[in-house]
Amino acid sequence: MVIGVDGVHSKTREIMTKLARASSEDKGKEDPYPMAASFQGLFARAPCRDDIPKGCFFESHGTGVASQVVNGNEFMYFAVLRALPKPTTERRRYTRQELEEEAKRLSDVHIFPTVTFKEIWQNCDHENDASLVHIEEGFLDKWHHGRIVLLGDAVHKMTPINGNGVNTGLQSATVLVNQLHGILSSGSSFTDEALEKAFHNYQTTQEEGCRKICEQGAFMTRLVTWSTWTGWFFDRFIVPWLNLEETVKSQVRPMLQDAHILDFIPFEGRAGEVPWNRTTKSQA
Secondary structure (H helix, E strand, O other): OEEEOOOOOOHHHHHHHHHHHHOOOOOOOOOOOOOEEEEEEEEEEEEOOOOOOOOOEEEEEEOOEEEEEEEOOOEEEEEEEEEEEEEEOOOOOOOHHHHHHHHHHOOOOEEEOOEEHHHHHOOOOOOOOEEEEEEEEEEOOOOEEOOEEEOHHHOEEOOHHHOOHHHHHHHHHHHHHHHHHHHHHOOOOOOHHHHHHHHHHHHHHHHHHHHHHHHHHHHHHHHHOOOOHHHHHHHHHHHHHOOHHHHHHHHHHHHHHOOOOOOOOOOOOOOOOOOOOOOOOOOO
């Protein structure tokens, strides 16, 4: 089998799509590119500042721009998203000069309440610790064909605003591995029929939850960048009156509780304030 975990511009996905198209009635047609970028992101790290509490996370919102930063023990890690003039499917590699030009455009954005991007950028290693990239978004309807299966950003790609890209990919990998292990544990082999069933169960299990997370990420990104006047009004005048801590808990808790685990690996489980819904088939 071939498992494609090769990112948003997946070569495996490209090959799989061509094979699927060649074996269908739509032979010769071209599918639209499934990943489009409406935003670009400047990602970087810089030495921590003593005037910012360690471990604190900050987020700023504005017209077409949003930033996120966390101050760690040694470095602060930050990302600034800015809306592109129009969505594009072009695969783009920005030059160092373009990175510096983007940094100038962002210079007055407040990364922390009293600290601007310019103040942080001047202490950053621009050559080694910063990059400017397109931030694609997309969701694939078909995750597998024959003996090929995709997961991670090759299937479901979102902006980093809701912080679920890596987690969603790990969950997809967990579900797929459980399905493949089920074939081996039943004494069967990886026949075409067995893999087709495993891949189908993998997509069926993950598709609805992944789609919701991607839709949530798209909504949040456009809300915090004030992409519409309703988003601007809601974010400026309604959100400050909401109990955001409870809102986040109510949205995140069910997702965490129902997270998938490698169900064939025994372990000594521990439960915190939010207990897990799933347990292994055999305890340690």
